[in-house]
Amino acid sequence: MGKGLAITGLILTIFGLLFSFLSILPFVSIVALVLAVAGLILAVVGGKKLRANNLKKGVATAGLVIGIIAVIFSGIGFVTCGACQICIVANGNEIDEIVDYIMDEGINEDSIEDIMEMLVDPESMEGLGGMGGNAAVGDSFISQAPADSNVVDGEVEMDMSGLLG
Amino acid sequence: MPSVIEILGREIPIYGICYLSGIILSFLVAMLICTKKGLPRYEVLYSGIFAVVGGLVGAKLLYVLISLKDIISGELSLLSVIYGGFVFYGGFIGGALGLLIYVKAFKLKLTDFTDVYAVAIPLGHALGRIGCLFGGCCYGMPYDGPFAVTYTENTLSNAPKNIPLLPIQGIEAALLIVLFIILLIIYFSAKGKNTALITYFFGYSIIRFTLEYFRYDAARGKLWIFSTSQWISIGLFLVGILITIFKIKTEKNKE
Numbered sequence: 085m086g087k088g089l090a091i092t093g094l095i096l097t098i099f100g101l102l103f104s105f106l107s108i109l110p111f112v113s114i115v116a117l118v119l120a121v122a123g124l125i126l127a128v129v130g131g132k133k134l135r136a137n138n139l140k141k142g143v144a145t146a147g148l149v150i151g152i153i154a155v156i157f158s159g160i161g162f163v164t165c166g167a168c169q170i171c172i173v174a175n176g177n178e179i180d181e182i183v184d185y186i187m188d189e190g191i192n193e194d195s196i197e198d199i200m201e202m203l204v205d206p207e208s209m210e211g212l213g214g215m216g217g218n219a220a221v222g223d224s225f226i227s228q229a230p231a232d233s234n235v236v237d238g239e240v241e242m243d244m245s246g247l248l249g
Numbered sequence: 250m251p252s253v254i255e256i257l258g259r260e261i262p263i264y265g266i267c268y269l270s271g272i273i274l275s276f277l278v279a280m281l282i283c284t285k286k287g288l289p290r291y292e293v294l295y296s297g298i299f300a301v302v303g304g305l306v307g308a309k310l311l312y313v314l315i316s317l318k319d320i321i322s323g324e325l326s327l328l329s330v331i332y333g334g335f336v337f338y339g340g341f342i343g344g345a346l347g348l349l350i351y352v353k354a355f356k357l358k359l360t361d362f363t364d365v366y367a368v369a370i371p372l373g374h375a376l377g378r379i380g381c382l383f384g385g386c387c388y389g390m391p392y393d394g395p396f397a398v399t400y401t402e403n404t405l406s407n408a409p410k411n412i413p414l415l416p417i418q419g420i421e422a423a424l425l426i427v428l429f430i431i432l433l434i435i436y437f438s439a440k441g442k443n444t445a446l447i448t449y450f451f452g453y454s455i456i457r458f459t460l461e462y463f464r465y466d467a468a469r470g471k472l473w474i475f476s477t478s479q480w481i482s483i484g485l486f487l488v489g490i491l492i493t494i495f496k497i498k499t500e501k502n503k504e
Contacts, residue, residue: 121302125298125302128295131291135291148298156269159269160265
């Protein structure tokens with residue numbers, strides 16, 4: 085029983101560690117953390133049972149070591165990539181609003197001022213609470229706002245490549 | 250105050266590094282001193298894992314609980330709360346439950362562990378509080394004197410920007426280090442069990458209750474006249490009294 089638990093724990097911690105390297109993907113860091121923690125607990129319980137029966141604890145020890153590393157890595161992924169994901173979601177919503185506005189109003193002398201305001205609106209960074217989002221991501225989004233524009237036939241042409249990144 | 254540090258091209262919050270370092274430091278201290286009370290090192294490691302897991306879950310749950318009002322009103326997104334902060338007292342309660350589960354599951358004596366943990370926790374906690382100082386997730390009242398801290402626009406902090414604030418987390422860190430030293434002396438000199446634990450309960454509850462009045466983030470959680478943490482401090486103090494009464498009665502019965 086102890087060995088089974090220890091092996092299961094080892095497998096879960098290995099998966100937790102692997103998933104922690106993929107923390108850049110949305111919510112994967114949470115999956116990694118859950119796997120690592122579950123594996124760690126099973127490795128501890130398996131190790132205790134093996135120790136109580138005077139059996140070899142190598143598998144449990146391996147699960148323990150990998151589990152601790154997996155928790156640390158997935159924790160870092162949770163904290164760093166999570167902050168980025170808050171900002172990406174928040175900024176993604178902002179970009180959707182701007183695109184919808186452009187589709188409805190078009191780009192002309194009247195709408196250009198509203199679009200510029202939306203692009204540099206600092207409220208896109210507010211209301212996030214907790215970590216507050218990654219300021220660096222927010223700054224780069226704002227800095228990609230088109231700076232060059234040409235007036236052609238009474239309408240303003242804008243370089244959208246910065247917006248679309 | 251810088252809130253992130255760049256490691257291998259990735260920005261990592263100092264808050265997280267400090268909390269992680271604090272947990273590791275507490276583990277190391279516990280494993281160094283545990284043999285004095287006849288507790289094997291592997292028991293501290295195993296029970297510590299249960300306590301840390303319980304602590305992380307508890308700290309996050311309490312943060313979600315105190316942010317519930319803001320989540321419902323839409324001021325905070327659930328996503329930002331999930332990825333956001335932690336509350337120490339939630340971690341403390343969760344950690345204690347984690348330890349209790351371990352002790353009950355393996356039919357061990359809780360009192361064999363309590364003094365070891367009571368000594369180890371404040372040092373790690375102090376390091377975590379230094380992380381809070383850098384992170385600005387919790388902060389002191391406006392203050393324009395020596396050691397004031399100012400959070401600028403380009404930090405991840407919740408704190409009011411560009412206003413000098415009392416470095417309340419730094420003050421708490423310093424007091425926790427003093428508490429750790431006192432507990433270490435008591436651990437190595439006192440006879441019997443739970444003396445260090447009782448001292449920790451009284452010491453930290455008084456520190457936290459008092460410092461809450463100098464924090465500027467009371468909106469995080471308040472019930473009637475006290476903040477959430479002050480109520481928990483009162484609870485901790487009462488638990489300290491109960492353990493003291495239990496200890497005196499047990500020792501009288503032994504005589």
